[in-house]
Amino acid sequence: MQRIGVFVCHCGTNIAATVDVKAVAEALSHEPGVVISQDYQYMCSESGQDLVKNAIKEHKLTGVVVCSCSPRMHENTFRKAAASVGLNPYLVEIANIREQCSWIHKDIASATDKAVILGKAAVAKVHLNAPLTAGESPVVKRALVIGGGIAGIQTALDIAEAGFDVDIVEKEPTIGGKMAQIDKTFPTLDCAACILTPKMVEAAQNEHITIHSFSEVSDVKGFVGNFTVTIKKKARYVDETKCTGCGLCTEKCPMKKVPNEFNMGLDNRTAVYIPFAQAVPKVATIDPNYCMMLKNGKCGICSKVCSVGAIDYKQTDRFIEQKYGAIVVATGFNPIKPDKYNEFAYSICPDVVTSLELERLMNAAGPNGGTLLRPSDKTHPHTIVFVQCVGSRCDDEKGKPYCSKICCMYTAKHAMLIREKYPDTEVYVFYIDVRTPGKNFDEFYRRAVEQYGVHYIKGMVGKVMPRSDGKIDVQASDLLSNEQLHINADMVVLATAIEPDKTARPLATMLTTQMDTNDFFTEAHPKLRPVESATAGIILSGACQGPKDIPETVAQASAAAAKAIGLLVKNSITCNPCVAHSDELMCNGCSSCEKVCPYGAITYQDKEFRMPDRTTAVRRVASVNPAVCQGCGACTVACPSGAMDLNGFSNSQIMAEVDAICK
Amino acid sequence: MQEAMIKRAKELLADGTVNRVMGWKKGEFAYDITPAVFDTAEELEQDFVCDDLTQANVSKYLIKESRKEGRILAFLKPCDTYSFNQLIKEHRIIRENVYVIGIPGGPKIDVEKIKAKGITGILSVKNEDYTLKIETIYGTETMPFYEAISGKCESCKSKKHVVYDELMGEEGDVLDSNRFDMVEKLENMTAQERYDFWRGELSKCIRCNACRNVCPACTCESCVFDNPASGISQKAAADSFEENMFHIIRAFHVAGRCTDCGECSRVCPQNIPLHLLNRKFIKDINSLYGEYQAGADTTSRAPLTDYKADDCEPSVVHERGAE
Numbered sequence: 001m002q003r004i005g006v007f008v009c010h011c012g013t014n015i016a017a018t019v020d021v022k023a024v025a026e027a028l029s030h031e032p033g034v035v036i037s038q039d040y041q042y043m044c045s046e047s048g049q050d051l052v053k054n055a056i057k058e059h060k061l062t063g064v065v066v067c068s069c070s071p072r073m074h075e076n077t078f079r080k081a082a083a084s085v086g087l088n089p090y091l092v093e094i095a096n097i098r099e100q101c102s103w104i105h106k107d108i109a110s111a112t113d114k115a116v117i118l119g120k121a122a123v124a125k126v127h128l129n130a131p132l133t134a135g136e137s138p139v140v141k142r143a144l145v146i147g148g149g150i151a152g153i154q155t156a157l158d159i160a161e162a163g164f165d166v167d168i169v170e171k172e173p174t175i176g177g178k179m180a181q182i183d184k185t186f187p188t189l190d191c192a193a194c195i196l197t198p199k200m201v202e203a204a205q206n207e208h209i210t211i212h213s214f215s216e217v218s219d220v221k222g223f224v225g226n227f228t229v230t231i232k233k234k235a236r237y238v239d240e241t242k243c244t245g246c247g248l249c250t251e252k253c254p255m256k257k258v259p260n261e262f263n264m265g266l267d268n269r270t271a272v273y274i275p276f277a278q279a280v281p282k283v284a285t286i287d288p289n290y291c292m293m294l295k296n297g298k299c300g301i302c303s304k305v306c307s308v309g310a311i312d313y314k315q316t317d318r319f320i321e322q323k324y325g326a327i328v329v330a331t332g333f334n335p336i337k338p339d340k341y342n343e344f345a346y347s348i349c350p351d352v353v354t355s356l357e358l359e360r361l362m363n364a365a366g367p368n369g370g371t372l373l374r375p376s377d378k379t380h381p382h383t384i385v386f387v388q389c390v391g392s393r394c395d396d397e398k399g400k401p402y403c404s405k406i407c408c409m410y411t412a413k414h415a416m417l418i419r420e421k422y423p424d425t426e427v428y429v430f431y432i433d434v435r436t437p438g439k440n441f442d443e444f445y446r447r448a449v450e451q452y453g454v455h456y457i458k459g460m461v462g463k464v465m466p467r468s469d470g471k472i473d474v475q476a477s478d479l480l481s482n483e484q485l486h487i488n489a490d491m492v493v494l495a496t497a498i499e500p501d502k503t504a505r506p507l508a509t510m511l512t513t514q515m516d517t518n519d520f521f522t523e524a525h526p527k528l529r530p531v532e533s534a535t536a537g538i539i540l541s542g543a544c545q546g547p548k549d550i551p552e553t554v555a556q557a558s559a560a561a562a563k564a565i566g567l568l569v570k571n572s573i574t575c576n577p578c579v580a581h582s583d584e585l586m587c588n589g590c591s592s593c594e595k596v597c598p599y600g601a602i603t604y605q606d607k608e609f610r611m612p613d614r615t616t617a618v619r620r621v622a623s624v625n626p627a628v629c630q631g632c633g634a635c636t637v638a639c640p641s642g643a644m645d646l647n648g649f650s651n652s653q654i655m656a657e658v659d660a661i662c663k
Numbered sequence: 664m665q666e667a668m669i670k671r672a673k674e675l676l677a678d679g680t681v682n683r684v685m686g687w688k689k690g691e692f693a694y695d696i697t698p699a700v701f702d703t704a705e706e707l708e709q710d711f712v713c714d715d716l717t718q719a720n721v722s723k724y725l726i727k728e729s730r731k732e733g734r735i736l737a738f739l740k741p742c743d744t745y746s747f748n749q750l751i752k753e754h755r756i757i758r759e760n761v762y763v764i765g766i767p768g769g770p771k772i773d774v775e776k777i778k779a780k781g782i783t784g785i786l787s788v789k790n791e792d793y794t795l796k797i798e799t800i801y802g803t804e805t806m807p808f809y810e811a812i813s814g815k816c817e818s819c820k821s822k823k824h825v826v827y828d829e830l831m832g833e834e835g836d837v838l839d840s841n842r843f844d845m846v847e848k849l850e851n852m853t854a855q856e857r858y859d860f861w862r863g864e865l866s867k868c869i870r871c872n873a874c875r876n877v878c879p880a881c882t883c884e885s886c887v888f889d890n891p892a893s894g895i896s897q898k899a900a901a902d903s904f905e906e907n908m909f910h911i912i913r914a915f916h917v918a919g920r921c922t923d924c925g926e927c928s929r930v931c932p933q934n935i936p937l938h939l940l941n942r943k944f945i946k947d948i949n950s951l952y953g954e955y956q957a958g959a960d961t962t963s964r965a966p967l968t969d970y971k972a973d974d975c976e977p978s979v980v981h982e983r984g985a986e
């Protein structure tokens with residue numbers, strides 16, 4: 001006979017204000033098998049846990065139901081408490097009467113009814129609980145960082161510093177990411193390349209770091225501590241081990257009209273190229289979309305000039321497989337293309353540029369060698385209009401609902417740099433709000449206004465019209481003085497919203513992690529676990545989790561590294577004993593479960609069975625590797641005969657819960 | 664065709680290619696053609712039948728037969744080959760132990776449709792130039808062939824054999840069938856009309872289990888309806904709701920594996936159009952995941968047990984919603 005204890009938590013007023021906890025305890029005391037039913041103010045407190053422990057000892061409980069918050073919060077607390085007094089921790093069930101009840105209901109009577117029903121379901125389930133023992137699985141002492149921007153580089157450096165091997169997978173031919181394209185950094189105005197390139201070199205030289213550039217993650221299998229990742233090394237048609245980065249091929253390549261993505265397409269590169277001078281690894285890459293040798297077999301100049309014979313037109317994509325204990329996602333962001341905003345004339349006027357394009361226009365390694373010139377006629381602009389929030393804080397489908405966070409600061413930076421270098425240039429900034437929280441940030445913005453005389457105007461730009469004389473008519477409203485303005489501008493700069501990189505969503509699917517509606521990765525807890533994903537072993541770094549500036553990105557990157565190191569120092573991790581198992585007598589051997597298993601935990605074997613008529617038959621049956629199974633339950637629903645079942649969440653337990661709820 | 668089949672079967676028995684033959688013979692009534700296994704040439708001569716009334720899909724029998732000693736010859740109509748393939752895919756039939764001869768399919772005749780004309784005491788049915796000549800104990804009756812075509816042949820999806828070792832007769836093509844017309848009609852009903860339709864149909868069920876027993880997708884070692892631990896095992900028909908759930912659960916169990924062979928509706932003594940439940944699933948799978956025909960091959964991944972990054976989001980199903 002089961003002896004079940006029920007413990008109803010008030011959670012201060014969190015539960016008790018909307019649920020009559022005493023009534024819940026009283027109602028559940030009449031459920032079959034329940035020998036004690038109590039309520040207490042804070043069940044998770046030391047004295048609350050003691051209440052549970054004492055009851056287990058005193059009443060020789062065989063099962064415990066705690067009606068409290070989500071099991072994500074305190075299931076572990078009560079499991080540990082039970083284990084400390086000798087009750088198998090998997091005989092504890094949580095009824096979530098806070099998140100799923102008190103917090104979402106206002107009416108005490110109906111909330112109390114629902115809490116009783118949830119409690120009854122948990123009691124019905126615990127009747128069928130079986131004691132389970134957790135095994136252990138080893139941790140592979142190697143980390144993978146996906147994305148080689150400043151976030152990925154910092155995370156990799158910190159993990160390597162702790163003595164663990166770490167691989168960076170970067171889809172572009174070089175690491176560096178967006179920061180490599182930026183000219184100066186706020187709020188100190190130091191050169192981005194000057195502070196980034198030493199880190200890139202450090203990453204390249206660190207014996208613990210392996211950089212897979214021009215590579216992508218193509219498959220992820222396994223689970224925390226034991227991921228198996230397939231990395232696709234895209235064909236770059238250059239042998240990385242031979243190329244010295246001398247750049248002779250890029251000089252001699254006759255195909256010189258390829259839009260240069262590093263300079264945002266504002267100038268051209270050759271078909272064989274090294275993205276920028278400080279690229280890491282400094283290895284050439286051939287762009288197969290433009291290379292004449294690869295397209296129609298005519299040319300071959302690069303191969304002739306290469307003194308080390310690094311050019312290999314026959315190279316194909318290679319796949320390598322590697323095991324990792326932890327995976328850090330650092331896939332970063334991209335600015336959106338503002339071409340859907342016809343009012344800003346971006347698609348029709350070359351002098352309307354995005355902020356990242358402006359970075360390149362002002363950069364010494366940019367298309368104009370660092371002199372700010374209009375893209376259309378290469379003349380010096382005298383009036384520049386900045387438009388804030390292009391696609392940010394936008395409620396229509398063209399843009400993003402969120403604030404991109406970095407634009408206010410970089411626009412102040414641009415305005416200041418232009419006024420510093422070209423004092424004869426008038427700079428206007430149209431804004432909705434100026435948002436500059438952060439250390440030394442507001443001071444920075446005020447300097448732009450007060451010291452550099454940048455014209456900040458609250459209001460939005462309604463229309464940008466390129467005129468036949470080369471000027472641009474900017475029509476805007478000044479909301480503070482309530483007037484319509486016409487500004488005769490030479491250039492317009494759009495502070496476009498940033499969005500997660502497009503590779504993030506398919507990656508999230510491979511990693512079985514969650515994303516929000518904007519495709520930013522969702523953290524395990526928005527306040528308390530901001531660098532981990534909800535999937536164990538998958539850690540988030542940088543702007544893939546939300547818009548971030550460089551200091552914040554680096555801070556989170558180091559935090560992500562700390563989480564990865566915390567995992568890698570362990571020799572083994574405790575497995576989840578709630579794994580699937582198959583009833584071989586019922587198994588048809590149909591392979592449905594094997595096909596849906598995301599972890600490859602199910603294999604088949606031919607086994608001999610004694611049949612009822614005393615004959616033996618060989619049947620194909622499924623078996624689950626408990627060290628690999630993660631207890632997701634996909635197999636149990638795919639199995640047509642119900643042969644697959646999940647420890648701790650068996651079909652009969654779930655039916656018992658449903659029956660208790662529907663009674 | 665029947666004579667040619669018997670001749671070929673005898674040859675294969677004689678040369679040792681097979682040691683048994685899966686075919687059909689007359690049942691209790693002359694028109695009641697039943698699957699049967701023949702061991703000898705004499706048995707074949709005496710009992711083997713394959714005529715216009717031979718509708719039964721023998722694929723399911725081959726699960727057990729293919730596990731016996733030796734090799735069995737099976738005559739499969741085009742629709743049966745899909746079931747056969749699906750069972751290969753599910754590792755239920757051992758392919759090496761079956762020698763498949765593809766035979767032409769229907770249209771076959773449904774004797775129930777003859778009986779519905781008030782013709783009883785049937786002794787034999789002959790198709791003479793698309794007129795059925797029906798000998799009965801009361802005399803000879805005639806009716807047009809097309810009025811007696813079996814329901815499953817009316818919406819035939821394919822005349823092509825997807826698997827065979829040898830072929831008798833001419834090979835056909837996959838057809839552009841009208842099989843989803845009725846499903847569409849049901850989809851266009853209001854929720855209440857649809858509910859009434861299905862309550863009306865399913866409440867006729869006498870829970871004889873014929874649909875389950877004949878279904879080539881229902882091959883579990885232990886059926887959930889026979890397993891007391893499943894929580895949905897066979898109970899007395901306490902109320903008609905039980906019957907509704909039986910068929911709906913069954914439709915879910917065969918979803919993505921049903922080849923639309925039509926056997927369930929054919930054998931239903933209450934004439935419940937059970938195939939419509941399966942066809943609704945097939946139509947949904949086609950529209951949500953792209954065209955998929957269960958049993959068309961033995962290697963492709965079935966959409967419901969596969970994941971592709973461009974699979975529809977569950978919300979798509981939700982958004983289509985019922986009123």
